[in-house]
Amino acid sequence: MSDTASIIGRLAAGADDAPAVLAPERTPLSHGGLRRQMRETADQLHALGIGRNDRVAIVLPNGPEMATAFLSVAACATTAPLNPAYRAEELDFYLSDIGARAILVAEDDTGPAVTVAEKLGIGVLRLVALKDAPSGRFRIEGEAIGPVAGPELAQPDDIALLLHTSGTTSRPKLVPLSHANLAASARHIAATLALTASDRCLNIMPLFHIHGLIAAVLSSLASSGSVYCTPGFNALRFFHWLADAKPSWYTAVPTMHQAILARAARNKEALEAARLRFIRSSSASLPAQVMGELEATFGCPVIESYGMTEAAHQMASNRLPPGLRKAGSVGAAAGPEVAVMAPDGTLLKVGETGEIVIRGPNVTDGYEKNPEATALAFAHGWFHTGDQGVLDEDGYLRVTGRLKEIINRGGEKISPLEVDDVLMDHPDVAQVVTFAMPHDKLGEEVAAAIVLREGSVASEGDIRSFASGRLADFKVPRKIVILDEIPKGATGKLQRIGLAAKLGLT
Incomplete structure (x- = not known):
């Protein structure tokens, strides 16, 4: 587990007894315990016939087991986290499109995920959370999917994660992200936020989405720090979790920040006790007014970042003090190269508006089973984000809208x-x-x-x-x-x- 071009290698640095995964009313799982969980999961999956590049859909609720299952399955196979709220018709599409060999569900799950998997002939594996064990500890039970698989762990070029784009205006596209993509993104986020072993992230983001998986979970653990895994966003519980977790930061989408602000005045004690080093916002544009109110309420800088699935999340970010942070801007390039391009492929100058394009080690090589979409998205040697924007004289990017959303x-x-x-x-x-x-x-x-x-x-x-x-x-x-x-x-x-x-x- 030493190759830092894979997420396995990135998780090898934390001290054995240092906390890694925490959760409400649970004892913490250490970095050593997480590594043991990953090795045990690999052994269990290999015995059940699941090995490198086999695809395992994960349909679990938010929480520590979802976080450790993502990391542990990815250590030896390919993960595809799915929204537990999906209905049968949606699951039928996603499981078929992924080409899942197995689906991992909770021990007592009898919902549509199991029904659809059985209909499609996909093996059903069950995650059994270990009672009275540290948060995130589990074992896998189920019938063998095939003959015992080879004992190899995943390699840097193997696909670690499969996620679909939102598909708001068209059929969702399947994005394969390699271990090297994820490792690069975790490295970029950690560098931007100066994450260390003493940092703890309070995660309220869903773990079937790139933001929570990479920005909250992977970047924290790859920096030898820790992540406090909640059951999902709940504005009524947020300040209780803040007091319990004692995090140095949290990351969320703007609507969550707004819901938190709406309850801040009723939670003055938790606010006064909070010791946040910064707050991060991503996945949608953060209104400048909300940024100002967050900074005034929590007494720490708010860092807006810009990410998307195809980039394994982060592309640009504002900087921590004394670096620049600009309200209304998603910041400067923070990992990949970032440019603004005209329709003919010409790179535009400062102040000129065009399509935002990127290239770098965190970017997918292309969509799966969709050569037409891949050719369009990677025209002129850059990945086309579909966003319109403009760079200023400091290299800071302002997103002016999705090209499809321009009225x-x-x-x-x-x-x-x-x-x-x-x-x-x-x-x-x-x-x-x-x-x-x-x-x-x-x-x-x-x-x-x-x-x-x-x-x-x-x-x-x-x-x-x-x-x-x-x-x-x-x-x-x-x-x-x-x-x-x-x-x-x-x-x-x-x-x-x-x-x-x-x-x-x-």
């Missing part, structure tokens, strides 16, 4: 993020998502979904009047919908595409 109002191109930023300045607005609404003459019109601050009574007219004084007329939302809650995706991100249909505005 085309009769030929006028409008960045939803620009409208979001203005509406968030309204004192009564807590959350906003600007999106395209179909229009019979213009093609698309600007609409916005808004959640008001508690106790506020602002009307649609009040908010539109506020926007009118700050935006060109064609950018002012013609339709404003005030909601108790804006629909979110499985990872807590607000989703623009499809929102008009969800709200009955088509």
Whole structure:
């Protein structure tokens, strides 16, 4: 376990007795204990006929066993974590597309994952959490999938992780990430955040998503630090976990940060006791107003980073003090090279807007079973993110929107993020998502979904009047919908595409 180009090697550095995986009301698992768990899992899987490059879908709830199962299965096979909330039809697609040889579920799981796996002829393995053992300790039970597999552990070029893109506007694409990709990303995140063995991450992100898997779990453990694994995000429990875990940082998506801020005033004791070195935000644009409120509330810097599945998460990031952090920017390149490109492949200059492109050791080699999508995404020798942005004179990147989300109002191109930023300045607005609404003459019109601050009574007219004084007329939302809650995706991100249909505005 010495090759640092694999996640196995990256996890070899932690001191045997140092804490690695913690969880509410559980004793900690040490780094030595984690390595033993990985070796035991490899032995169990090999005995059941699972070896290098065999694909194991993992359908487990958030928690320490999900974290250690991801690492342990990846040590000898290929992991494919799936959302436990998926329905049978979704599981049928994902399990078939992955080409899973086995599925790993909880000991008592009788849900659709088991039914679908059996229908598809996929072996069902069960994770049995070891009672009264440190958090994350388990054994695997089940019938053999095939003859005993060779004893080799995974190698740097082997696929460690398979994840699908969100597939908001098209069939989800399957992204294979090698051990070398994941090791590079963990290294980049650790360097950006100056992670050491004394750091502990409070993880509230789902562990079927790249953000939680790599930024929270892998980067922490590969830095010889520790991760406190919650059962999933719960704003009511967050401050209790903060007091129990005593973390030096946490990472989340903006909607989670906003939910935490909404409860901060009621948890002054936990806030005063907190000793966060920094807070990290990623996976969606963090409004500057929320960044400012987080820093004032927690008394520590907020670092916004930019990531995506195809890059094994991190691509750019703001820096810790005394480095620069710029509200409204996702920061400078933080691992891979980052550039802005014109449609003809020309790299653009500072201040020019185009598509954000990247290349580096953390980036996938291409989509699986989709040569057309791979050819498009890797045109001109760079990976095309599908995001529009602009670099400033410091090399800091501002994302102006997803190319697919840019609103085309009769030929006028409008960045939803620009409208979001203005509406968030309204004192009564807590959350906003600007999106395209179909229009019979213009093609698309600007609409916005808004959640008001508690106790506020602002009307649609009040908010539109506020926007009118700050935006060109064609950018002012013609339709404003005030909601108790804006629909979110499985990872807590607000989703623009499809929102008009969800709200009955088509």
